[in-house]
Amino acid sequence: MSKTAASLTSLPDDADEALTPAAELAGPARRRRLDLRLPTWLKGTSPAPTFIGVAVAIAGFVLIMIAWGQVAGETQVYLQMPYLVSAGLTGLALVMVGLTIVNVAAKQRDAVDRDRQIDQLVSILGELKATMDEGGKGRRR
Numbered sequence: 001m002s003k004t005a006a007s008l009t010s011l012p013d014d015a016d017e018a019l020t021p022a023a024e025l026a027g028p029a030r031r032r033r034l035d036l037r038l039p040t041w042l043k044g045t046s047p048a049p050t051f052i053g054v055a056v057a058i059a060g061f062v063l064i065m066i067a068w069g070q071v072a073g074e075t076q077v078y079l080q081m082p083y084l085v086s087a088g089l090t091g092l093a094l095v096m097v098g099l100t101i102v103n104v105a106a107k108q109r110d111a112v113d114r115d116r117q118i119d120q121l122v123s124i125l126g127e128l129k130a131t132m133d134e135g136g137k138g139r140r141r
Contacts (some may be wrong), residue, residue, distance in 0.1 A: 057098025
């Protein structure tokens with residue numbers, strides 16, 4: 001079979017299925033395979049990204065304090081500007097990047113918890129359905 005014929009046979013029949021992302025079609029098995037490729041400290045349950053974000057934000061605050069200390073010692077505005085630009089604005093940028101890292105890490109952790117809860121809910125509903133089917137069959141006789 002040629003390469004194009006093989007790709008045509010794998011096309012979805014339903015238009016909605018064609019628009020559905022591959023991760024949703026494959027389900028939890030695909031997510032697990034993707035998680036296995038990541039280093040442990042980058043997985044959604046790891047606190048490492050939060051600590052990295054806090055460290056980056058602290059480094060930004062340190063740079064802002066250094067800039068303030070250098071600017072406070074100068075009386076001429078034109079001598080204050082290099083400190084303000086090099087350390088002050090860089091420190092502000094690092095604080096913003098650090099807070100963004102912490103925010104993304106928190107959202108990843110929430111997503112992992114939500115996926116775990118949904119999987120647990122699906123298994124509970126499956127058990128409930130099996131129990132209801134068994135109870136319904138016993139009453140019909």
